[in-house]
Amino acid sequence: MKVATSHVDLATTLTFYWSTYDDLDPKERRGYLKWLAGGRCDPKAGSGYVFMFFHGLERRLLVDTQSDAEAREDCTAIKAEIERLISLYYQHASFCSQALRLLEHLDMPAISERMYLLEPPTKSAGNYEMPTLTRVALGQMAKDKYPLNSGWALAWAMTDPNISRRKPIVRCSDFFQRLFKAEYTQRFPDGLKVLNNKTRLRITYRASSPYLDVPPIPVGDLPDVSVTSGIRKKLQPIVEECAELLTPFSRYVGRNVENPDKYDALEGLLLLPTFLWPEYAKRELEKLQSDIGADAIALTFSELAQRFKSDGALPRNQITALARVLEGLNIGMEPDVLAGSRAKTEEHVVLFETEPDEPALRATTDYSVALTTLDIATSVAASGGTNQAQSALLDQHIDSWNHFSVTHRKRLKAYQLLQRLQPPTLSSLKKRIAALQHDEKRTIGYFLAQLAQADGTVTPQQVKLLERAYKALQLDTTSLYSDLHGAASSASGGIISARRSLPASTGADGKRQGSGIVLDMHKVAQLQRETAAVSALLANVFKGDQEDEQISAEATAQNASDAETHLYGLDTEHSAFLRLLVSRNAWTRQALENATATMDLMLDGALEQINDMAFELFDMPVSEGDDPIEINPDILSELTL
Template structure:
């Protein structure tokens, strides 16, 4: 029974499978029949295309029809006239006729065929229909009309499309490069063609392509036919994509006999270097650049650089502009071609580049103010060699005035500001711009003089109505104020103000002030020299101290006490405070609205706060008791400075400087709640400004050198680089210091400071 049921189940299953299969097959066939489509029909649509290029234009114009013409019979010589389709051409130098064979047996591109159609009513003056290599037989009738019109006008119309000039030029090339090989008549026309090309260059020299082809063709013609006419004047050479032939020949002649290359030819070598284009100062300041180059070239190489002759000979190559040629023409000259040598050229480029770098500030100035190139403000930016050699009247007059003003004094001289400013046309200005003041002080510094006041040293502004102090100074190139110097000037200013508070500065008070000069903090010799002149200027500027007591009284008690304490420190720098100094300190206390009687306790407090001198205990001796008294210090006239005290004093300078800057209205110092910031080089504080000035003395520093000068300027090396470069990016858009195996200075940027 079970077996029967199993068989029945299998049969039913098979029947179901057959039914499903048949149903699926039938549906598939039905679907296939439903989606059968007819193949697409091929539709043909006739299109007629007509190409035209002017009336009567066909490609047959390029084909020689009949016998080839003799070139001499088609050539119109210079000075001859000919009429082509009512266009009268008077100056010749063209081919007119038929069947002038060019390259590959086709019509020469320059041939003017009078039988070809011309559209005189619609000439293509702009040359919009011209191809890159125009051929008279192929250009449109409108272009032919424009070309013939240009020829009738004498070939000197400046706004002509350069394609028409090249079309004419093709004929000049053909006359010499092909016809002159077999025609004596053509050989005699070389000079006329050279003259014509030179005249064309005067009109169409703005097109670089034409200039290159024309100048190269001229050189080939002169080398091959007119060697005595080659340009041998370095100032008249034409820069091109290759060295001028005249330059090669002259340099080769020097090398042949081991003769030094004069500076003017060395300059011509770098100026015509096709691989390098000299930067803007070499072109904008061409006269100054050539003068500076000559000075530095002679300074380094004397009569000139000597280059040994090499084996490479001078070759003159010319590849014609016309597509009527497919070859390059070559002429070899039996002279060494030293322009292929890299070594000598590299040495000359180094000199040229140094000149360009040093002229960059001057170039930028006259780029902005082209009309001021001969002013003293501009001349102040010239390199030393040029500035000191200038024989300009205004420069000589200024030098003479400075000499006369200081020749009778071994120290400093007081002059009226107006007398100095008249050399700069600033004597009638109400207020002198900072940029002008910096130009004045820089220029005087270049001549070996310094002026007080100088805003770079935070000494104040030059007032046309007041006096200035001028002194000779060749000992320093320092051009930024240090913290110590700035604070010293303010202390001196306060001391002079106190002395003048009773409308009189006694001789004794002046003596005390001047005696303090050598005690003033940690100043360089140049700063002491300036401070002495600054003190003299203060004597001449009583108006500086108007309302001083009122300003001081507005300070808080702690601020006034800080100033008083600092003055006591300075007075005690040599360990001794004299009686006259006590009197001066009392006057300062009085003007600070402090009790003058406190001066003694303040001095005692300051002195006892210092490290006590150790007392040496003598070894005990039998039957003797007590202590050995230390030997008393010698009371000699020599001053022994307490270096530790000086260093402690320096730590207080910024705090006092900020206070006094507020009192004296010094705009060159910006303050915050914690420290003062001095506006120095590119806005750096005084320490980093001094560091940067030292770094600018050369363009490469070893690590040991860099760390040493950072230590002198009291800055951290790593932080100094970040500080200077950060400010440099803000002002000059680039880094001034590049850190690697050594520290490299970007001299180009430095010139902008």
């Protein structure tokens, strides 16, 4: 047969797709021989050359092995060659699908009963039909009335060409499989019944060569369940919901393809349910629970984040997500980020054992009064260095606030510990104190003096702060010294005394033993009653303030309703930031950091959320670059602001 001598472009498609060597013209024969001589490695070669060579491999495996021992010895090498061709010519979908079907056919175990007891496959030999093993096993399930368990349900969902599978399923395959099984088991704990339909299952390998006829594989009288839609309609919603849940993490993975170490960092973990977290992260959560026990622990937020491979520079929504994870493990956090507080990277947080509660109850007037009372107390106490006696006394006061649940009292104690580590100032209280009557101010002043005398000693620093507090209360500072003297007399009369003793324990009489401090519970009860009176006074003032602030806030919200319209599913703050962002073609990083600071946003987190939205809706980002941050001009025509 003639072979051309001139140059041939291997990318040229063959005249006939299913050609044999005899069918080729001289140029095509030269191209085929050139491709073979080059080691069958040219990635630009047309798929016709690859298919022609594949026809020979197919015949060798399916026909020659029936009678030729040498051909049977070649099977392993031939399968390896097919896998190499798939990896090299992956862009030729029809070839890859046919080659994968051949490999599946060769690897198919001998048909036996109850194949649904085998490990189910989760990969399809192509995009056009279920794997043979899956179809046989599901048919046997239907015939034997064996319920569809989570493993085979997953195999069905992953290989049925009529079930759509979005990108997160492919990118996060392991997480999807675990998530799907968990969700399926929750919805169908007893499995699903597979219908024994009338269509019979016929398994045959359709060879790529038109000259090769492969006999069907005998599987017995089984239904072909792949043609039914009942189970598929129940699996598709689970697939969709799992894909939707994994979408944020999938985008995170896509943004960090070159940094796979970030996949199991806190920023990524917070996008997943905790049962999908890696083992190291689960151990850290267990260690936190163990460290806390019945006592609160204090650490900086960055120290907490570092336990999960993060530096702690998290946007607000991720800090809130972390707090929700901890709350799900009965670990509370102060500052109370779930109620709107901020947790800054280098500042302390306090973790404590808690129980589920109603967050709305932490926004009541009573709760605000309790927090402010602790603010005043810790501010005064901190001036001389908060000591054990003062802390014990404050805890006793918190325990006496029976109008709060046990869970809320635990949170208040954690708040008190946090305020001792990061003492507040009195300046924020001046406006509210100004509304008090003189007698009410005197009651509060005496309460502060009693707190300062809790350990029997008042330092110059405490006196100085008390003088400031009395001035804020518009009280004569000379009354401070008589109040301190009166409080000291009460202390010497038995409210609190100091002594040396053994390590701390609690005695049957309710006194704290061995701590160096003994509390007279009768005197403490008296002081608690006085504190309750102070709280009541504060409540009257704060309630009025809060009502005024609420009215003002509602008016402001009404006037600004147009400006606060939510855009593309973003919250108010991010919608406002988006409007600002696209008002220029480019920004310096510092300018945007200043802007986001006034909006209580973190720049990187805000940009990430906005760009995620843009990719989802318009398949392009809003901004690009780090400094300067440039606005994508193509998206401006898409946005309606």
